[in-house]
Amino acid sequence: MASHAPSGFDAPSSRFDAQRERLSAYFDGTARKAWIELTSDVKVSGIRATVRAGRDAMRELLLDWLPHDLRRTRLLDAGCGTGALSVLAARRGAEVVAVDVAAGLVAIAQERQPSFLGHGRIDWRVGDMLDPAHGQFVHVVAMDSLIHYRPEDIVATVTAFAARCERSMVFTFAPATPMLRAMHAAGKLFPRSDRAPAIVPVAEPQLVSKLHAALPEWRVARRERVGSGFYISHALELVRR
Numbered sequence: 001m002a003s004h005a006p007s008g009f010d011a012p013s014s015r016f017d018a019q020r021e022r023l024s025a026y027f028d029g030t031a032r033k034a035w036i037e038l039t040s041d042v043k044v045s046g047i048r049a050t051v052r053a054g055r056d057a058m059r060e061l062l063l064d065w066l067p068h069d070l071r072r073t074r075l076l077d078a079g080c081g082t083g084a085l086s087v088l089a090a091r092r093g094a095e096v097v098a099v100d101v102a103a104g105l106v107a108i109a110q111e112r113q114p115s116f117l118g119h120g121r122i123d124w125r126v127g128d129m130l131d132p133a134h135g136q137f138v139h140v141v142a143m144d145s146l147i148h149y150r151p152e153d154i155v156a157t158v159t160a161f162a163a164r165c166e167r168s169m170v171f172t173f174a175p176a177t178p179m180l181r182a183m184h185a186a187g188k189l190f191p192r193s194d195r196a197p198a199i200v201p202v203a204e205p206q207l208v209s210k211l212h213a214a215l216p217e218w219r220v221a222r223r224e225r226v227g228s229g230f231y232i233s234h235a236l237e238l239v240r241r
Contacts, residue, residue: 050229
Protein backbone atom coordinates (compact mmCIF):
# COMPACT_ATOMS: atom_id res chain seq x y z
CA MET A 1 0.00 0.00 0.00
CA ALA A 2 1.11 3.53 -0.52
CA SER A 3 1.92 5.72 2.42
CA HIS A 4 2.38 9.43 2.76
CA ALA A 5 3.70 11.85 5.32
CA PRO A 6 2.42 15.38 5.87
CA SER A 7 4.48 18.49 5.52
CA GLY A 8 6.41 19.03 8.72
CA PHE A 9 6.73 15.27 9.39
CA ASP A 10 9.73 14.87 11.67
CA ALA A 11 11.56 12.15 9.74
CA PRO A 12 14.65 12.33 7.50
CA SER A 13 12.43 14.34 5.16
CA SER A 14 14.26 14.38 1.83
CA ARG A 15 14.78 10.61 1.73
CA PHE A 16 11.34 9.83 3.18
CA ASP A 17 9.56 12.23 0.83
CA ALA A 18 11.41 10.92 -2.22
CA GLN A 19 10.43 7.35 -1.38
CA ARG A 20 6.85 8.41 -0.75
CA GLU A 21 6.60 10.11 -4.12
CA ARG A 22 7.96 7.03 -5.88
CA LEU A 23 5.34 4.91 -4.13
CA SER A 24 2.58 7.30 -5.10
CA ALA A 25 3.62 7.28 -8.75
CA TYR A 26 3.94 3.49 -8.78
CA PHE A 27 0.57 2.68 -7.23
CA ASP A 28 -1.27 5.27 -9.31
CA GLY A 29 0.59 4.34 -12.47
CA THR A 30 1.93 1.08 -13.86
CA ALA A 31 0.92 -0.97 -10.81
CA ARG A 32 -2.77 -0.08 -10.78
CA LYS A 33 -3.91 -2.91 -13.05
CA ALA A 34 -1.70 -5.44 -11.28
CA TRP A 35 -3.12 -4.47 -7.90
CA ILE A 36 -6.69 -4.68 -9.16
CA GLU A 37 -5.96 -8.28 -10.14
CA LEU A 38 -3.87 -9.18 -7.08
CA THR A 39 -6.53 -7.96 -4.66
CA SER A 40 -9.41 -9.63 -6.50
CA ASP A 41 -10.31 -13.29 -7.00
CA VAL A 42 -9.23 -13.52 -10.65
CA LYS A 43 -6.63 -16.13 -11.57
CA VAL A 44 -3.05 -14.86 -11.31
CA SER A 45 0.41 -16.34 -11.87
CA GLY A 46 1.96 -18.74 -9.37
CA ILE A 47 4.22 -16.04 -7.93
CA ARG A 48 1.36 -13.58 -7.49
CA ALA A 49 -0.79 -16.34 -6.02
CA THR A 50 1.74 -16.81 -3.21
CA VAL A 51 1.73 -13.06 -2.58
CA ARG A 52 -2.07 -13.01 -2.51
CA ALA A 53 -2.15 -15.92 -0.05
CA GLY A 54 0.43 -14.25 2.16
CA ARG A 55 -1.41 -10.96 2.20
CA ASP A 56 -4.67 -12.73 3.04
CA ALA A 57 -2.98 -14.52 5.94
CA MET A 58 -1.40 -11.32 7.24
CA ARG A 59 -4.70 -9.44 7.05
CA GLU A 60 -6.41 -12.14 9.10
CA LEU A 61 -3.59 -12.09 11.64
CA LEU A 62 -3.80 -8.33 12.17
CA LEU A 63 -7.58 -8.48 12.46
CA ASP A 64 -7.24 -11.29 15.02
CA TRP A 65 -5.13 -8.94 17.13
CA LEU A 66 -8.00 -6.44 17.25
CA PRO A 67 -11.11 -6.84 19.42
CA HIS A 68 -13.88 -8.80 17.74
CA ASP A 69 -16.42 -6.14 18.71
CA LEU A 70 -15.31 -2.79 17.28
CA ARG A 71 -18.58 -0.92 17.58
CA ARG A 72 -18.18 2.78 18.38
CA THR A 73 -14.42 2.38 17.89
CA ARG A 74 -12.39 4.66 15.60
CA LEU A 75 -9.74 2.80 13.62
CA LEU A 76 -7.16 4.17 11.22
CA ASP A 77 -6.27 1.96 8.25
CA ALA A 78 -3.01 3.65 7.27
CA GLY A 79 -2.16 2.84 3.67
CA CYS A 80 -5.52 1.19 3.07
CA GLY A 81 -4.88 0.24 -0.56
CA THR A 82 -7.92 -1.37 -2.13
CA GLY A 83 -9.68 -1.57 1.22
CA ALA A 84 -10.07 -5.24 2.17
CA LEU A 85 -8.98 -4.74 5.78
CA SER A 86 -11.14 -1.63 6.15
CA VAL A 87 -14.23 -3.53 5.02
CA LEU A 88 -13.62 -6.41 7.43
CA ALA A 89 -13.03 -4.02 10.34
CA ALA A 90 -16.18 -2.07 9.48
CA ARG A 91 -18.18 -5.30 9.47
CA ARG A 92 -17.15 -5.66 13.12
CA GLY A 93 -18.67 -2.25 13.76
CA ALA A 94 -15.58 -0.04 13.48
CA GLU A 95 -15.67 3.58 12.36
CA VAL A 96 -12.80 3.31 9.90
CA VAL A 97 -10.78 6.16 8.48
CA ALA A 98 -9.13 4.53 5.46
CA VAL A 99 -6.28 6.60 4.02
CA ASP A 100 -3.92 6.10 1.10
CA VAL A 101 -1.78 8.44 -0.94
CA ALA A 102 -2.71 6.56 -4.14
CA ALA A 103 -6.00 7.96 -5.39
CA GLY A 104 -6.36 5.07 -7.84
CA LEU A 105 -6.31 2.47 -5.08
CA VAL A 106 -8.81 4.40 -2.98
CA ALA A 107 -11.11 4.65 -5.99
CA ILE A 108 -11.00 0.86 -6.37
CA ALA A 109 -11.74 0.48 -2.65
CA GLN A 110 -14.77 2.73 -2.92
CA GLU A 111 -16.06 0.80 -5.93
CA ARG A 112 -15.68 -2.50 -4.07
CA GLN A 113 -17.24 -1.40 -0.79
CA PRO A 114 -20.29 -3.57 0.02
CA SER A 115 -23.60 -1.76 0.20
CA PHE A 116 -24.17 -3.00 3.77
CA LEU A 117 -21.56 -2.85 6.53
CA GLY A 118 -23.76 -3.44 9.55
CA HIS A 119 -22.94 -1.05 12.39
CA GLY A 120 -19.65 0.04 10.81
CA ARG A 121 -18.75 2.72 8.35
CA ILE A 122 -15.75 3.73 6.26
CA ASP A 123 -14.50 7.22 5.50
CA TRP A 124 -12.26 6.85 2.45
CA ARG A 125 -9.58 9.52 2.16
CA VAL A 126 -6.74 10.28 -0.24
CA GLY A 127 -3.75 11.92 1.40
CA ASP A 128 -1.33 11.79 4.29
CA MET A 129 -1.84 8.90 6.69
CA LEU A 130 -0.12 10.95 9.42
CA ASP A 131 -2.20 14.09 8.97
CA PRO A 132 -3.45 15.17 12.44
CA ALA A 133 -6.70 16.26 10.79
CA HIS A 134 -7.74 12.60 10.74
CA GLY A 135 -8.24 12.88 14.51
CA GLN A 136 -7.78 10.43 17.37
CA PHE A 137 -8.08 6.64 17.16
CA VAL A 138 -8.44 3.68 19.47
CA HIS A 139 -6.50 1.41 17.11
CA VAL A 140 -4.12 2.03 14.19
CA VAL A 141 -3.35 -0.60 11.55
CA ALA A 142 -0.63 -0.25 8.91
CA MET A 143 -0.39 -3.43 6.85
CA ASP A 144 2.61 -3.46 4.53
CA SER A 145 2.60 0.34 4.39
CA LEU A 146 6.09 0.65 5.88
CA ILE A 147 7.98 -2.10 4.09
CA HIS A 148 9.76 0.40 1.82
CA TYR A 149 11.21 2.46 4.68
CA ARG A 150 14.33 2.35 6.82
CA PRO A 151 14.09 1.63 10.57
CA GLU A 152 14.43 5.26 11.62
CA ASP A 153 11.59 6.25 9.28
CA ILE A 154 9.42 3.41 10.59
CA VAL A 155 10.05 4.52 14.18
CA ALA A 156 9.26 8.15 13.33
CA THR A 157 6.03 7.07 11.64
CA VAL A 158 4.91 4.84 14.52
CA THR A 159 5.77 7.63 16.98
CA ALA A 160 3.50 9.95 15.03
CA PHE A 161 0.73 7.35 15.15
CA ALA A 162 1.18 6.99 18.91
CA ALA A 163 0.38 10.65 19.49
CA ARG A 164 -3.13 9.99 18.15
CA CYS A 165 -3.72 6.41 19.29
CA GLU A 166 -5.33 5.35 22.56
CA ARG A 167 -4.89 1.58 22.76
CA SER A 168 -2.99 -0.39 20.12
CA MET A 169 -0.95 -0.06 16.95
CA VAL A 170 -0.36 -3.03 14.64
CA PHE A 171 1.95 -2.76 11.67
CA THR A 172 4.23 -4.79 9.45
CA PHE A 173 7.76 -4.47 8.16
CA ALA A 174 10.00 -6.46 5.83
CA PRO A 175 12.13 -8.77 8.03
CA ALA A 176 15.84 -9.03 7.37
CA THR A 177 15.88 -12.71 6.46
CA PRO A 178 19.00 -14.15 4.77
CA MET A 179 17.12 -14.33 1.47
CA LEU A 180 15.90 -10.74 1.61
CA ARG A 181 19.34 -9.51 2.68
CA ALA A 182 20.97 -11.31 -0.24
CA MET A 183 18.43 -9.98 -2.73
CA HIS A 184 18.79 -6.48 -1.35
CA ALA A 185 22.59 -6.65 -1.57
CA ALA A 186 22.36 -7.87 -5.16
CA GLY A 187 19.99 -5.05 -6.06
CA LYS A 188 17.15 -7.39 -6.95
CA LEU A 189 14.72 -5.61 -4.65
CA PHE A 190 15.31 -2.33 -6.41
CA PRO A 191 12.84 -1.21 -9.04
CA ARG A 192 12.81 -1.37 -12.75
CA SER A 193 10.49 1.11 -14.41
CA ASP A 194 7.48 -1.10 -13.77
CA ARG A 195 8.30 -2.14 -10.21
CA ALA A 196 7.67 -0.66 -6.80
CA PRO A 197 10.42 1.18 -4.94
CA ALA A 198 12.74 -1.11 -3.05
CA ILE A 199 11.59 -3.18 -0.12
CA VAL A 200 13.96 -2.48 2.78
CA PRO A 201 14.87 -5.47 4.99
CA VAL A 202 14.78 -4.50 8.67
CA ALA A 203 16.28 -6.44 11.60
CA GLU A 204 13.60 -7.02 14.23
CA PRO A 205 15.82 -6.69 17.35
CA GLN A 206 17.18 -3.32 16.24
CA LEU A 207 13.73 -2.05 15.29
CA VAL A 208 12.19 -3.14 18.60
CA SER A 209 15.06 -1.53 20.50
CA LYS A 210 14.53 1.76 18.67
CA LEU A 211 10.77 1.58 19.33
CA HIS A 212 11.32 1.00 23.06
CA ALA A 213 13.65 4.00 23.22
CA ALA A 214 11.28 6.27 21.31
CA LEU A 215 8.05 5.04 22.94
CA PRO A 216 8.66 4.11 26.61
CA GLU A 217 4.94 4.25 27.32
CA TRP A 218 4.28 1.48 24.79
CA ARG A 219 5.33 -2.18 24.75
CA VAL A 220 5.48 -4.92 22.13
CA ALA A 221 2.64 -7.30 22.99
CA ARG A 222 2.75 -9.71 20.05
CA ARG A 223 4.92 -10.42 17.05
CA GLU A 224 4.55 -12.91 14.22
CA ARG A 225 5.94 -13.54 10.75
CA VAL A 226 3.94 -14.61 7.70
CA GLY A 227 5.73 -16.28 4.82
CA SER A 228 4.10 -17.51 1.64
CA GLY A 229 6.35 -18.06 -1.36
CA PHE A 230 7.40 -14.61 -2.54
CA TYR A 231 5.56 -12.87 0.31
CA ILE A 232 7.23 -12.40 3.67
CA SER A 233 6.23 -9.81 6.24
CA HIS A 234 6.60 -9.44 9.99
CA ALA A 235 3.87 -8.04 12.24
CA LEU A 236 4.25 -6.21 15.54
CA GLU A 237 1.55 -5.16 17.99
CA LEU A 238 2.29 -2.24 20.31
CA VAL A 239 -0.02 -1.52 23.25
CA ARG A 240 0.06 1.16 25.90
CA ARG A 241 1.64 0.10 29.19
